[in-house]
Amino acid sequence: MGTLALAVTDGMLHFELSLAYEVFGADLSGVADPWYNLTVCGPGAVQVDRFRLEPDCGLDQLQRADTVIVPGWADVDEDPPADLVDAVRAAHEAGARVASLCTGAFVLAAAGLLDGRRATTHWAHTEVLAARYPRVEVDPDVLYVDNGSVLTSAGKAAAMDLCLHLVRLDHGSAIANTVARRLVVPPHRAGGQAQFVTAPVPAQDNHPLTELFPWVIERLDHPLTVEDLARKARMSSRNLGRHFRAATGTTPLQWLLTQRIRRAQELLEATDDSVDAIAAATGMGTATTLRRHFNRTVGVPPDTYRRTFRSRSRHGPNYSRQHQRH
The missing domain is CATH 3.40.50.880 (Class I glutamine amidotransferase (GATase) domain)
Structure with a gap:
């Protein structure tokens, strides 16, 4: 190590x-x-x-x-x-x-x-x-x-x-x-997220979005829309956007995309599922859509990400540098 x-x-x-x-x-x-x-x-x-x-x-x-x-x-x-x-x-x-x-x-x-x-x-x-x-x-x-x-x-x-x-x-x-x-901290906040966020995660049990977040995470394979999220949260799309911005520093759609990408990363790391299957499991629809968003967000295509992670898993996280040294 x-x-x-x-x-x-x-x-x-x-x-x-x-x-x-x-x-x-x-x-x-x-x-x-x-x-x-x-x-x-x-x-x-x-x-x-x-x-x-x-x-x-x-x-x-x-x-x-x-x-x-x-x-x-x-x-x-x-x-x-x-x-x-x-x-x-x-x-x-x-x-x-x-x-x-x-x-x-x-x-x-x-x-x-x-x-x-x-x-x-x-x-x-x-x-x-x-x-x-x-x-x-x-x-x-x-x-x-x-x-x-x-x-x-x-x-x-x-x-x-x-x-x-x-x-x-x-x-x-x-x-x-x-x-x-x-x-007991949020598992992932993207580096590009704004520094100043009033409340990174809802702090009170009665926060308007407390029940929404886990509901969405359980349904990432569904083609969710802002209207779907607003309906679940029992508020207008405009109010939903305002609460999302205050709680996460980003928009509902951007937050949803981040969760889909995170799920795709986990599936690429832990399973042998095809990119098409992962696209369906994350609500991306098609492999083309997943590749486009994944490449733009993570910086590499899904297949490259999977190969890189598998290499790290076999050799340890600093394999590339140690290999280059020798």
């Missing part, structure tokens, strides 16, 4: 650090075996908010990791420590996948990893990031950005979204959903 390293130094935000440790450092061998081999790397004992942390090893060991995660950086008005920046840059040059959580993007930007790339950070600091690093294409309106070997997330809850996205890339949707259920 590949190694995952947390890069820490004085001034890191404890929430994002703890969140990443909970996802990747907990013993989840009962969920997926092998799980991640987590190492905390730092320049020595570091102060994280009011807590003192003893890393497992020095920052130079980041170069040995397959994935490096940089948690949030507290003081964005100051340049991040040079030793941290140099170590993160060296790790990426050695072939590591590097991801930042929240304002950890400032470390990646200082290392030059975001030059010419689209990136995000907490919405309150996007203007500062863009002004200080003009070669970075800062997107203030998304939860996270995946550039392949370099990933960035917005703040707090969006950091969890990116961590689950990494699990999904490495282990597939079914495992990521299991981890999300364990953590």
